[in-house]
Amino acid sequence: MKIGELSKVTGCSVQTIRHYEKEHLIASAERSEGNFRLYDEAAVEQLLFIKHCRSLDLSLPEIRQLLALNRSPGAQCDDVNRMMDRHIEQVEARIQELTKLNEQLRMLRRSCSNRRTVEQCGILRNLSATPVSSG
Amino acid sequence: MKIGELSKVTGCSVQTIRHYEKEHLIASAERSEGNFRLYDEAAVEQLLFIKHCRSLDLSLPEIRQLLALNRSPGAQCDDVNRMMDRHIEQVEARIQELTKLNEQLRMLRRSCSNRRTVEQCGILRNLSATPVSSG
DNA sequence: GCTTGACTCTATAGTTAATATAGAGTTTAA
DNA sequence: TTAAACTCTATATTAACTATAGAGTCAAGC
Secondary structure, three states, rough: OOOHHHHHHHHHHHHHHHHHOOOOOOOOOOOOOOOEEEHHHHHHHHHHHHHHHHHOOOOOHHHHHHHHHOOOOEEOOHHHHHHHHHHHHHHHHHHHHHHHHHHHHHHHHHHOOOOOEEOOHHHHHHOOOOOOOOO | OOOOHHHHHOOOOOOHHHHHHHOOOOOOOOOOOOEEOOOHHHHHHHHHHHHHHHHHHOOHHHHHHHHHHHHOOOEEHHHHHHHHHHHHHHHHHHHHHHHHHHHHHHHHHOOOOOOOEEHHHHHHHHHHHOOOOOO
């Protein structure tokens, strides 16, 4: 199967597949006589694995690590667990940040009703004031 | 005041200030005989405004628009309100996404306890299965 | 055999908002 | 006068793609 079909089957764009190859997330594909990349079912599996990881916001280096672990089935999987724990922490921290941000934005938004001039605009006035200390 | 002092006063790095100038968020600074940028209090105010906006995750183009509006005090401030509403929507959408993601990650994490081999690892097994359809 | 269209190839640039660097010039204090 | 501290411009890096240019390959139809 050529790259276009792999793209259709997996839902990854052609460029993304080539990008993953360059980043060594998938092995360099075999080539046809005309230098076209050729793939098999194993490539589909691996690409779907990567896609699933990406849908969970795992980074490419993290995925590379998971793929490496996948290749040594006898090893302990502590590393996998640690990675997931760290990742979950990051996601939760980001949710907290955004929640705080959201409160600030809503407060700011309440400081102006539509029918005012820029001069009277509470939003712009508040933005000009000294910033609140927070991330 | 030279760029180093402006940096200290505002808490923006020197490179960031130069970056904002290149992106036309602040006017090109006057120059000294030796070609050093020179700033006054107005520059401090404007930079703090920008910093405040950035702390609310407003993009540089959004900030540019706010600064432009700030310069026409007689205009209606509907545009400001619309921008804030859109921005709040985006932040809330992102919070929703991350919340869903967090649930998925936690579920995945529960599928493996530490003391297993990679081969038995529930996390890796689940990642290899067909991905759930969700952003 | 030739052309057309769909596909693929590589290499490069763009996206965001900075951050970091190299190599040069300026200013200030000792 | 010389060294330190500062500033200048221009360029590269970050993440994970996405988009483009310009060239090559392949299958079908005439």
